[in-house]
Amino acid sequence: MLLEIKDLFKWVNSGGNRIFLLNDIELTVNEGDFISIMGPSGSGKTTLLNVIGMLDDFNEGEYNFLHEPVHTLKEKYRANLYKEYIGFVFQSYHLIDELTVYENIETPLLYKKCSSAERKAMVADMLDRFNIVGKKDLFPAQLSGGQQQLVGIARALITNPKLILADEPTGNLNSKQGEEIMNLFKQLNDEGVTIIQVTHSEKNATYGSRIINLLDGRIV
């Protein structure tokens, strides 16, 4: 078991009313799962993903990640946990515009204790694996959307995470590029990486092994 969420609530108070963003979520994810979270806009998909990624906190409930009780952990320890085990992929890629492809992929390693030689080897591996060695000195603005997302995924994978969280990874891509990215995810999953993605597309959801449907913050 990779993570387990029990009776989780998240809410905001607005004008005397309590609005639930996440309402009584129960979820267990095992290593090797490929889960798709679906639901209409505002149903809490991204919020759930951020909670899983420990970028966002919640008001009530339990969340155990690799048997660590996240809900009782201090901020700093929590940060160490996600740094170590989780990689993020975003809809709008979120590459740093001022850094090259190479440097973007290298960035997470800078915040870990990694020697310069190690970093070089790891980034070179990743570039190789994704077939973008020739593009390593280009800046994000010089790449197509699909290529940018490829770099985004490479960056997420560089630290060898157990879990990839992807927030509509193909949302800004055309159908062909989207398909390529989904195939890549499938392949990563086959290699043993656990993946949770948020998606609007029925077709993309079929790549996964499980679908969670959210409506108004509740699993249906």
Added chain:
Amino acid sequence: MLRNYFKIAWRNLFKQKLYAFINIGGLAIGLTCFMLISLYAIHEFSYDKHFENHENVHRVIQQQKGNEFLNSDFFASMPAPLAKTMKAEFPEVIEATTFNIRTALIKTNGQDHIEESGLMAEPSFFNVFTPEFISGNPTTALQKPNGIVLTQSLSEKIFGVTEALGQLVKLDNQNYEVTGVMADLPDNVTFRYDFVRSIEKDQEYLRQKWTNNSLNVFMVLADGVNPKVLESKFPALLEKYQYDPSYPFKNKYFVEPLTDVHFSANINFDLPKKGNKTFLYLLVFIACVTLLLASINYMNLSVARSVKRSVEVGLRKVVGARKEQILQQFLGESILFTFLSLILALALCSMLLPIFNELVERDLKFDLFTDVIYLFGLIALVFLVGVVSGSYPALFIASLKPSQILKGKRPIGTSRFHLQKILITGQYMASFILVIGGIIVFQQMQFIQNKKLGYTKDHIVIIPMKDWKLRQEINTLKNIWESHTNIIKVSSMSNLPTSIQSSTIINDNDDNSENDLAIYHTRVDYNYLNVFDIELLAGRNFSEDFGTDKEEGYIINETAAKALGWTPEEAIGKQFTHSGTETVIGVVKDFHMHSMHMNIEPLMISMAKWTNKIAVKVSPEDLSETLTFLGDSYSDFTPYPFEYQFLDDQFDAMYKSDFRLGKIISYFSLIALFLASFGLFGLAAVITEQKTKEIGVRKVLGASELRIMVLLTGNFLKTVFIAFLLAIPVSWIFIQQWLGDFVYRISIGWEVYLATGIGAVMITFFTVGYQAIKGAITNPIKSLKTE
């Protein structure tokens, strides 16, 4: 890691050229001001500190209660026997010396005459002051009554490369023997001299009178002596030696450390070339303000731009950056920016140093590599500025929540904009205060120059007479000059009407000393009133037809007549006691015999036996030819080099420090205004960019371009206007303070404020307008698509 930070900072710099330019340029200007002014401040505080024993050297000054002269009753001139007596009677005084500043005409080996300023001093002089001797013995050098010590450069001027020691040199036609050569004095010596000769030939000194105050007295105190203790011993000393029932003033002696002499002000007959502490503090204040303004620009722009960098920060946090690491990165970036500005500032500094030197009247040098402490100080300063201006934006950026940023929420807190507005208000307030101050100083200067003085100062050439021989033959020279067609009239006198600097006491003849009147006194010739167009209200001018005029004829001014209880008409023929019984033959209309800082005081004018200045009224035609003529005939009478000055220049010189203040304020108000507008321009650019979406939506909903512009400029306009309103009372207080130093002054008009207010609105409009127009004319489809 560092390389990565550096790379991203560097690339950001080139990507955002405008922003980088404003930040680096602004900081460079701030740093330049600070560096120039700190050079000046370091120099000012270094005066006389190179003397080995400077901490123990003090001088004695005195206060003469009731002898108010030129607005002060403090005097630097002391009686001749004081130094010797102190050394003999006070165990605290290890050494004491007396000297006098005198210029002298010196004959060089090449037979030319040069005029140099130097001292006449007691042999103990070099026990108190310790300039480096190149040859000769400092302790014995002045023991011979005709001994003289020259500076190296003066020695070279007189003797060339020949060894000077033991040679004879002619000063004012007397022979002196060179008993020593000293190294040239550094710049930071309070009073300068090119030679020191024995005081044994000074008549005033030889009289050794306790009631005759004409010399400077310095001494060395024993270690740990409190000057206050010494001061408490003076009354008894004066009781013992100076007691003389006829001496009119009650005087009190004070001890002043040598290191304070450079800054002490308002002492009559003080040593020349003095610092000005108020001016120095004003400059230091301005330096800090400009640096602060530039730092504020940096802060405001960095925070405003953090929106753009928020994605980067969010990402760095998601991939594992801790808050401290983000903080480090952004602090590092601002330190990098400040270092780049430092390089620019160094270049600017060496370019502007000559102009600045002229402004502060110093010969400052800018040589980083010889002054290691200054260099390290600068580097420390740059770190400090980098940290101060970078910490707020860095803290702000580092505390952004990644989940929020990456969700696309923009980090705009209302509190942040409050702070930015407060910072901008502060910047503009400082600028407006300086601008208003500058305008008022300018108006007052204008007022002074246009005020009716009671005498004419145009087309009058002033020539000093230093030669006794010339003073005896002055009438011959006057006749020669007056025969020239372009010379209208010539007068000789003891004091120019611009500043009459001697005063005395008279009595209106009823033997009641209560009625003593302190009165300024100048001695003149028959032409004085005509040359300066001084108007007679009653009576007559001095005339050759009245033989008694030379002895007992006096002309007084209106104020003196009033003080003596007479109308101008009544005064004629009245008598009073001065050296003898004197008669009033005329009353002149009051004229400004001092600067506008002072009231018009009672004045009496008498005929001179000896005069020391010549005033030549010339016609403006062929001025250079006239001057050549004056110089040529002057040289027939005296070996002294021909020197002249125009009276109106000399008049302006009285307001030199006021002019200087005006100049400084106007320079720095421009810099401050420029920096503030720089910042506003940058901020407007960033905010317009942030509001792209809002503008787009509004345009789609039908807002006109004008409405958009009002939306974009209105807020800034409000901020600047509030700054202006706040500047009004603060500037008013400062200006009242400054104008309070003038007896004759302008009143502050509302026009100044109105003009500044209109200027404020215009500046805002021009600064923000460009960005606003750019924002207003963008096609909304374009701006909405970016989301």
